[in-house]
Amino acid sequence: MTTRFLRLARQLFWFVAVGVAAALTHWGVAVLLVSQLTLPPALANVAGWLVAFFVSFTGHYFLTFHQARMPWLVAARRLFLISVGNFAINEIAYITLLHATSLPYDGLLAGILIAQAVLTFIASRYWAFRSRPADEESQEQSA
Numbered sequence: 001m002t003t004r005f006l007r008l009a010r011q012l013f014w015f016v017a018v019g020v021a022a023a024l025t026h027w028g029v030a031v032l033l034v035s036q037l038t039l040p041p042a043l044a045n046v047a048g049w050l051v052a053f054f055v056s057f058t059g060h061y062f063l064t065f066h067q068a069r070m071p072w073l074v075a076a077r078r079l080f081l082i083s084v085g086n087f088a089i090n091e092i093a094y095i096t097l098l099h100a101t102s103l104p105y106d107g108l109l110a111g112i113l114i115a116q117a118v119l120t121f122i123a124s125r126y127w128a129f130r131s132r133p134a135d136e137e138s139q140e141q142s143a
Helices: 003-037 041-064 072-100 105-115 117-128 134-142
Strands: none
Touching (some): 041 117, 105 117
8 A cells, every 4th residue: 555545544534533523513512502402403503513613623633634734723714714614505505404304403414414524525635734735745746
């Protein structure tokens, strides 16, 4: 196996582990707020997302993309923009499907969170945690 493949496999492992932790945090906070504080599901979803962002950023910065060696504030801003975009899609889909279907709110939210994982990985890997231009990296790997 090549070093590049092993690095990608390790990155995917940590991405999935951190993503699962963040998604469970998001889902758990939202379900707790709905079931215990009777918040509307859409509002509880916002709170869950905010809490999960900190789990996601911390895990990805220190585990998934630690080799990027970039200032944490730059990475945080970039990941936040990705997260806001994903959340906007999440919230629109969630509210639409809550009203258009009879699916339970918790299962619906779980499905939407799972569906966003691939887009988040691609955007994080190629933008949020990218610390140097792509052409520099390809030259380094070909040497």
